[in-house]
Amino acid sequence: MDKQCKxxxxxxxxxxxxxxxxxxxxxxxxxxxxxxxKKKEHFIVEGKVCDYMCFIARGGVRYYHIKDGQEITxxxxxxxxxxxxxxxxxxxxxxxxxxxxxxxxxxxxxxxxNLQHMLNHPLLALKMERFGRLVAEHYICCYEDRVTAFIxxxxxxxxxxLEKTAKDIFQRIPQHFxxxxxxxxxxxxxxxxxxxxxx
Amino acid sequence: MDKQCKxxxxxxxxxxxxxxxxxxxxxxxxxxxxxxxKKKEHFIVEGKVCDYMCFIARGGVRYYHIKDGQEITxxxxxxxxxxxxxxxxxxxxxxxxxxxxxxxxxxxxxxxxNLQHMLNHPLLALKMERFGRLVAEHYICCYEDRVTAFIxxxxxxxxxxLEKTAKDIFQRIPQHFxxxxxxxxxxxxxxxxxxxxxx
DNA sequence: CGAAAACGTTAACAAAAGATAAGGATTTAA
DNA sequence: TTAAATCCTTATCTTTTGTTAACGTTTTCG
Numbered sequence: 121m122d123k124q125c126k127x128x129x130x131x132x133x134x135x136x137x138x139x140x141x142x143x144x145x146x147x148x149x150x151x152x153x154x155x156x157x158k159k160k161e162h163f164i165v166e167g168k169v170c171d172y173m174c175f176i177a178r179g180g181v182r183y184y185h186i187k188d189g190q191e192i193t194x195x196x197x198x199x200x201x202x203x204x205x206x207x208x209x210x211x212x213x214x215x216x217x218x219x220x221x222x223x224x225x226x227x228x229x230x231x232x233x234n235l236q237h238m239l240n241h242p243l244l245a246l247k248m249e250r251f252g253r254l255v256a257e258h259y260i261c262c263y264e265d266r267v268t269a270f271i272x273x274x275x276x277x278x279x280x281x282l283e284k285t286a287k288d289i290f291q292r293i294p295q296h297f298x299x300x301x302x303x304x305x306x307x308x309x310x311x312x313x314x315x316x317x318x319x
Numbered sequence: 320m321d322k323q324c325k326x327x328x329x330x331x332x333x334x335x336x337x338x339x340x341x342x343x344x345x346x347x348x349x350x351x352x353x354x355x356x357k358k359k360e361h362f363i364v365e366g367k368v369c370d371y372m373c374f375i376a377r378g379g380v381r382y383y384h385i386k387d388g389q390e391i392t393x394x395x396x397x398x399x400x401x402x403x404x405x406x407x408x409x410x411x412x413x414x415x416x417x418x419x420x421x422x423x424x425x426x427x428x429x430x431x432x433n434l435q436h437m438l439n440h441p442l443l444a445l446k447m448e449r450f451g452r453l454v455a456e457h458y459i460c461c462y463e464d465r466v467t468a469f470i471x472x473x474x475x476x477x478x479x480x481l482e483k484t485a486k487d488i489f490q491r492i493p494q495h496f497x498x499x500x501x502x503x504x505x506x507x508x509x510x511x512x513x514x515x516x517x518x
Numbered sequence: 519c520g521a522a523a524a525c526g527t528t529a530a531c532a533a534a535a536g537a538t539a540a541g542g543a544t545t546t547a548a
Numbered sequence: 549t550t551a552a553a554t555c556c557t558t559a560t561c562t563t564t565t566g567t568t569a570a571c572g573t574t575t576t577c578g
Binding site for chain 2: 195217266303
């Protein structure tokens with residue numbers, strides 16, 4: 121996947137939030153960097169401060185915690201989505217989890233420093249603030265739904281819902297990661313699947 | 320509680336995100352409105368589009384869903400916090416839950432229309448965008464922690480943690496609301512409390 | 519290619535949570 | 549003030565989940 125192709129994907133992906141004019145894009149694109157993660161390679165590990173927010177041009181990652189020596193996968197991001205250890209990135213605090221590529225993954229990255237630079241750049245500030253706001257607001261809405269699911273639905277209902285709304289990820293992600301994501305154990309998910317099949 | 324007192328509380332509360340200069344504040348404060356909710360009065364009900372984002376100058380509210388005729392309380396907000404049905408407010412879609420005062424509650428409110436007006440106001444735009452961004456980012460961090468708790472902790476662990484970090488809300492909120500917030504039934508919370516006391 | 523690792527299912531048992539109902543204490547409101 | 553509503557606890561029973569381990573299959577990688 122060549123650089124120009126990644127940049128294009130990035131620009132299209134951003135259009136969901138803000139559209140940049142040519143002159144703005146000119147500046148912004150000079151503040152990007154690029155990286156590739158091999159499968160199982162980590163984007164960030166516990167204890168490090170996250171220095172980049174990324175756009176996934178290709179591939180996918182999982183977010184996981186380690187608790188009592190066990191990995192617990194809490195989330196996934198795939199191509200055309202943004203990805204970062206937000207809290208660490210935003211607050212400049214050590215990250216408390218891990219982000220790992222589950223496939224070969226191509227990233228377009230903005231360093232924290234470059235982002236600050238753009239937020240202070242007279243020609244870009246307003247649009248970058250808006251971009252940041254809209255991205256954050258978008259994720260708030262996602263989180264709202266996720267928390268609501270934990271509050272109002274049983275694990276079985278959460279599974280059924282996921283199957284309806286994102287069936288494709290079952291082809292792409294090991295089932296025990298999905299179990300974690302639903303807040304249950306892999307064994308329990310296996311049972312739920314059997315139950316819901318029989319009905 | 321008089322109006323000036325509410326405005327002051329609001330200004331101090333905002334300082335956590337952005338500080339407004341006198342001339343900016345002059346304009347902003349003309350875009351505010353005020354309201355009082357009596358105990359059990361609703362700020363918003365299911366199906367309505369939320370038109371205000373609020374600052375709670377005094378009092379508190381709970382957010383709840385109705386599922387199978389049952390109320391399930393998912394969150395609380397108290398004085399000096401912001402409060403809104405964010406997703407509905409941001410996306411202009413019908414709200415899917417209820418927000419109800421649990422005490423007599425004093426609000427400072429910004430209507431969606433006034434917010435847009437300020438976001439388009441040349442002297443205020445940048446700061447309002449930043450304000451919106453920082454608020455949203457702040458809530459993302461809160462949500463991140465909340466989801467992590469659901470993923471990595473048992474109900475009992477979530478309860479213990481809550482007792483450590485927010486003991487005060489137990490004096491202020493009926494226990495069955497807290498049970499919902501933890502993702503369990505009131506009966507189950509009562510059992511957990513007994514268990515953890517004995518140990 | 520072949521050994522090792524990863525993965526999903528199943529079983530058996532223990533632990534926890536849900537559902538329902540009852541009882542007593544407290545609060546609310548007419 | 550008194551009846552009604554709210555709230556928390558407890559008990560009982562059912563359902564679900566967690567835990568551990570075993571097994572067969574598939575995938576990974578040297």
